[in-house]
Amino acid sequence: MAKGSDLLVAALENEGVDRIFGIPGEENLDVVESLRQSTIELVLTRHEQAAAFMAATHGRLTGRPGVCISTLGPGALNFTTGAAYAHLGAMPMLMITGQKPIMSARQARFQIVDVIAAMRPLTKMTRQIVSAASIPTIVRDAFRVATEERPGPVHLELPEDIAAEEADVALVPSHPIDRPVANPAAIERAAAMILKAKRPLIMIGAAGNRPRLVEPLSDFVRRTRIPFFNTQMGKGAVTGGSNLYIGTAALSERDYVHEAIDSADLIVSIGHDTVEKPPFLMGRVAGGPRVIHVGYVSASVEQVFHPDAEVVGDIGTTVTALADRLGGRLDPDSALLDMRQHILARINDRAEEDRFPVTPQRLVHDVRAVMPEDGIACLDNGMYKIWFARNYRTHVANTLLLDNALATMGAGLPSAMMAKLVHPERRVLAVCGDGGFMMNNQELETAVRLNLDLVVLVLDDRAYGMIRWKQAVDRFPDYGMTFGNPDFVAYAESYGAKGHRVTSADALAPTLEAAFAAGGVHLVAVPVDYSENTRVLVEELGGHVPQVEPG
Secondary structure, eight states: OEEHHHHHHHHHHHTTOOEEEEEOOGGGHHHHHHHHTSSOEEEEOSSHHHHHHHHHHHHHHHSSOEEEEEOSHHHHHTTHHHHHHHHHHTOOEEEEEEEOOSSOOTTTTTTOOOHHHHHGGGSSEEEEOOOGGGHHHHHHHHHHHHHSSSOOEEEEEEEHHHHHOEEOOOOOOOOOOOOOOOOHHHHHHHHHHHHHOSSEEEEEOGGGOOGGGHHHHHHHHHHHOOOEEEOSTTTTSSOTTSTTEEEEOOSSSSSTHHHHHHHOSEEEEESOOTTSOOSSOTTSSTTOOEEEEEESSOOOOBTTBOOSEEEESOHHHHHHHHHHHHTTTOOOOTHHHHHHHHHHHHHTTTTTOOOSSBOHHHHHHHHHHHSOTTOEEEEOSSTHHHHHHHHOOOOSTTOEEOOSSSOOTTOHHHHHHHHHHHOTTSOEEEEEEHHHHTTSTTHHHHHHHTTOOEEEEEEEOSBOHHHHHHHHHTTOOSOSOBOOOOOHHHHHHHTTOEEEEOOSGGGHHHHHHHHHHHOSEEEEEEEBOTHHIIIIIIIIHHTOOOSSOOO
């Protein structure tokens, strides 16, 4: 006989879980004791939201669900932002929350809220465990649901008395799951459309950026020689250093990469998830490009995305089958590749400008210079995200983590901590605006306690910069977006980290390099000049006319 908490932890071990993140409470004490006697490490965070971000990032980087734990009521509700982050971002995750005993009610309704109901719209599955004997089955099912396409978060609520209840039941072994493959007729139809096209273009979206797809997608691009671009969350699925890479659609229209999009007559959309802001707007130009949707699930038809054909099934199998039919048979027009150097040159304009405070272009340039090819840059959410999406070149998959789905603030530091735990041998950099950093800054203590080698770059403009910029673009008065900041150097040192303040553009890269070389947790604060937002993203691109018209 084993108590429910022992069965829960054994079932998690059975799924290969090695860490759980979070803040347990009174209702989880049986689980804490079971964890103490297990092979699983309990990583105590300073806020439940950060624990959920870490678990979600584990799922994003590995394809296996990360696990986080909280108590009931207020602790459980602090998971909701992380649940939405994983749900919209398609990151597999398991959240475990406590609850008062369900066989008795000695504390009446103290701290009790309906967490199951709260989690229902934010998860793929949410269940209260009502019997210890059911735990192995429920945990196995939770991991299956979390990892099935489309991946996402699941939630289990374990009441205190069920955790203590004894049961004699075996664990449920995992089993291989074969993903459905596309109908051969759909593959033939797509291949015929691609062969007929004069200027085909590949677009890789969020669902194409899965760890297991790196090789088949890279092979597909190599064999077909079709130029490609990506959405923000598709960035890095195929090496950005390829001479077929056209750019990233960081904006929906008018950016330089849209010269290629507007000039294409067919877009092969691989793994586009319309949870992202649209990478291009369909239907505005008569005779615009036709679109083939390649995805695990059928397309979500939206005003700005309505494909002409669909190939639904496992993406890796699909692109391999397409490559088999297309390899050596394509002779695409060189117009798109002829535009490539022009597009990339315009995007990288002023990347080495020595103006101070630093411009976004210089910021991205210097970060790229200090990060090795396999280094991981983890972005919080803010104005700089557009600049990193446009300008940062990726050479290895999953080395630029940004969120273009929920696009929440506060996730940058926790996701970087998780990236370092998954890849301790790599350089990991968190890039945070001062607004987003201060939403989960307490996790600096967690990073120090875990002895991580981690650099946190804080962009200091003393404002919610993206919204302030939008306010100005819409010609509203500057109001309600500015704030004060602590002394970031002293603040970092109060946690036992090292603090640095950049005082010139030329000092940024050397300061970051020295921080990485020294090891430990470092915070680097740098003032940023966002006037380039207006000059480039409004004035320059507002008057931009594509060089080649659709034909």
